[in-house]
Amino acid sequence: MATQQRPLSPHLQVYKPQLTTAMSILHRITGVVNALGFLLVAFWLFALAAGEASYNAVLACLASLPGQLLLFAFAASLVYHLLNGIRHLAWDAGWGLEIPQVYRSGYAVIAVAVVLTGLLWFLGLSIGDAP
Secondary structure (H helix, E strand, O other): OOOOOOOOOOOOOOOOOOHHHHHHHHHHHHHHHHHHHHHHHHHHHHHHHHOHHHHHHHHHHHHOHHHHHHHHHHHHHHHHHHHHHHHHHHHHOOOOOOHHHHHHHHHHHHHHHHHHHHHHHHHHHHHHOOO
16 A cells, blocks of 8 residues: 655644744743843852852852853843733733734744843842942
8 A cells, every 4th residue: 555645744844933933932931031030049049058159159140240240131021021921921812813913022022022121130230339
């Protein structure tokens, strides 16, 4: 008995990259980054509980350039994931499902995430510099 040659499911190479695809993938990536970032928060809390020397060592690591980049990435990840999650909740309620609205809300999430991350980072640095 001969088997029929049926078409395979389309692969990523078939589809043109779209904003919705990129944002979905980024939402999943930021979820993983957030989980790893909360491990960093737990490490920071353990250092705080361990005493002043441990806490100062962790602060010194976080104050370094790699530490600052890590904190910035974690902050950006939190903000993007939160905003895109709110967008998904709106979709679950049946709002904004038309293609033009999907793209508008996508660009809005990206823009607001960039602005909020920058604002949080600026305010955090300003507060951290206070005596």
